[in-house]
Amino acid sequence: MNPGEAPIAEMRAALDKEFDVLLLPVSHPSLGPIRIVDDLFAIGRSEAPFVDYPRDRTTKLSRRHARIFSEHGAVYVADLDSKNGTTVNGVAVRLTPSRVRAGDELCFGGDLTYRVAIEPRPFSSASARGVQHLTVTLKPERVDLGLEPIDLIAFPFLVSKTDELFSRYKDRYPHQVNYISRRHAHIFMKGGEPWIEDLGSTNGTFLNHKRLGESAVALQNGDIVGFGGDHFVYQVALEKSFEIEPTVTQMTPPAAAIGVPAAGAPVAAAPAAAMPAEDPDKTTFVGAAHSFLDIFCVDRALQREDEVNENAPPLTPDEATETQARRPRRRWQLLMRELTRTFAAGDRTTMRRVGWGGLAVLVVVAGLAVTLYMRGAAERDIKSLLAAGEYESAADVATSSLQRHPASDAIRSLASEALMKARVPGWLSALHAKQFDRAGALIDGMRATSQNNPDALALINQLKWVGDLERFVVGRGGPDAPIRIYSDEGRIQNLLKQWEDDAKGHQRILDRIASYVPEFTEPYALAMSHLRKLQSDDSVYLAAIDRLNSTIATELGRDKPDVLPAVLDDYAQRYPRLAGLDTLRSDLRQYADIFNEMTARHLVPLLALMKKANFRTPPFKSQYAQLSASRLPSADVVAKHDAASAAWQSGDSQQALAGLQAMPAGPWSDVITAELAHKKALLDQFADLQKSRGSADRDDKLLSFYASLDPVEDAYYVRAVQGDVNALRDKALARAQDQIDRAQGLWRQYRANGSIGGTQRLESGISGGFRSQALLLSGANTAAQQGMRVYTQLKAPHPAGSDQLLEDIEAETQLQRRSLQELRMVLEPGLLKSKLALIGGSDQSEARQSP
Structure with missing residues (x-):
């Protein structure tokens, strides 16, 4: 890094230390260095140590020449309208203090030149x-x-x-x-x-x-x-x-920090x-x-x-x-001085000597002098207005001058300086008040008036970056606020990319703005602090988000959504500032429900979940789109199935059956065929029930039929027999309790024998052990579902523990089905189908490998 380019952020990193400012003599090394230990240091020929210098060294110093002071963690030099001026790296210090950094060269009166150094002060036990x-x-x-x-x-x-x-x-x-x-x-x-x-x-x-x-x-x-x-x-x-x-x-x-x-x-x-x-x-x-x-x-x-x-x-x-010497001359005084010099020999004697020809030459020379002088008048006007503190007027004059002299680098630079001094204080006020829309409007206004000045546009773009950075940090709750997954990453990366495309160049621009507008120093330092924090967040949290996205995509691609809850819990513990994991958990639950119904080949509940699907995070949106395109029922199947279900629920059974029969062939044809067979069986059972009125076994047939009905899908038939069932309410509840008791007994027996293991699932045939365990599990599942369905249809309170019982049986059933389906590349298709049929979990005829 070149001298004078030490970034504010690095300097402020050491705010807990004290520093001395050293002036190391360059023009006259024999004078020795000056160590500044106070907030304010006076430069003048009557001030120490200058009063002790040889007289010829201080002739160009004014009595009140300049002041060096420290404030807000930075060092500044102010010229006190001295006769021979003060410069920082060759640039004159005018009416506004200039920022001074380590490595800068200060020159007082055009003769005394010093290089600036900043030296940490040793720790003092007294302090x-x-x-x-x-x-x-x-x-x-x-x-x-x-x-x-x-x-x-x-x-x-x-x-x-x-x-x-x-x-x-x-x-x-x-x-x-x-x-x-x-x-x-x-x-x-x-x-x-x-x-x-x-x-x-x-x-x-x-x-x-x-x-x-x-x-x-x-x-x-x-x-x-x-x-x-x-x-x-x-x-x-x-x-x-x-x-x-x-x-x-x-x-x-902080005001007592560096320097x-x-x-x-x-x-x-x-x-x-x-x-x-x-x-x-x-x-x-x-x-x-x-x-x-x-x-x-x-x-x-x-x-x-x-x-x-x-x-x-x-x-x-x-x-x-x-x-009097410090008062600036007016433009007309300077012009008259130039003309006076031009015609210094213009008395009558001289005019008679040169004659009319010579007079013409003198007139031409005078005109040329006026032209040359006026060519620099705009630049002098701008400088004069800047010196007088009339920054808006200076900016207006500079803008007009650029229209006439668009290629003038000097006017461009002055126009940029005037614009910064005129507009940046108001922009800083809006930024401090967190009025970001007003700050943005001020940036747009500056850009509109600087279209012909690429030099100013570079400064304006950098101010916009600072404003955007501050808006982002404040909007998310401060630099230490949580990182909102799938919300903050893009903005953080965009802000960092804008900076990192030319970090040194951007820093030089910010330093330049601070030299024009000293009050910009604090927002500049704050922006650098925010930048370092975002760079840290990028290396830790954004990298963690990338890894999490990759893990989610991998596990969903492997049909392993059940491993992701533990992954999300691990990330929540390791990255406490990572916000938005609850949304991921919600999407994961929704996806897992759809995936489980899909693998279990439960078409009706699957379609219901698909209609409510609303994923909010990118990895689950992407994976669900892939699932819809390859493994879920197509839109045509969904529409035709909806029409058939509506007809069935309204009692138009023949239209419903015809709709199911007309379904196009595809991955879900076997499930639709099983549903068609189920509906035909229900229709036959209902017809038989109607014929059995008055028979001795009608009550048993009625309760068996009622227990097999789905309260939503078979709503028409539920209403058709509801009155008769209500008359048998107590008998129906007793029968439902018998089913629950039977399910509990089968489940206990299944658990006592041990769950179906991987060795049994891999068998090349169906062993007696697999068959007996599968029938126990299937029977427990069917009995529990039928018993609970009656309680639900009769709106009766569920028996104690029955809900948990059904949940445990269904969880084991789905686990065994998924484990078998993962072996579809190992087991012969017919064998896999037979084993799935024994496990149950759906109609016996619908068991088939996952599409």
């Missing part, structure tokens, strides 16, 4: 023992003015007429408030002590009735400070307290012991620190609003000279 808190109280000198005391417990503190601390007095003291500048002075921590610095205010800052110069001064207990004159004057009271830290691992907040020494770290709150004794109702407590980024971000247009206090001491002659 581990406790933290010193400081309260600075500003007590009004004059009680008759109604000014409130100010308690400061967080630093830096900006003195500004726009702050509510002073603007509240505007109605009573309008002029006195206006004597305070927007960026008047600030109180900050240095070496654990409070210091005060004037920020180039119009009417000055006073300490003990003397106007402050270019350098900051330490505050002492009892000092008198005044802002803008003799109205807002306060006495300084300092109170220190020492708090024991509970553990060594308790660290300072920010602990001694000057902002304090979020003070302990109760540090509070002053004044009446809290008449004291203003300031517990939140201001930002160095705001303190050193200059807006000349707003500076000119300051009202001059005639009673305030004026600037010194040297200060006035420097201030």
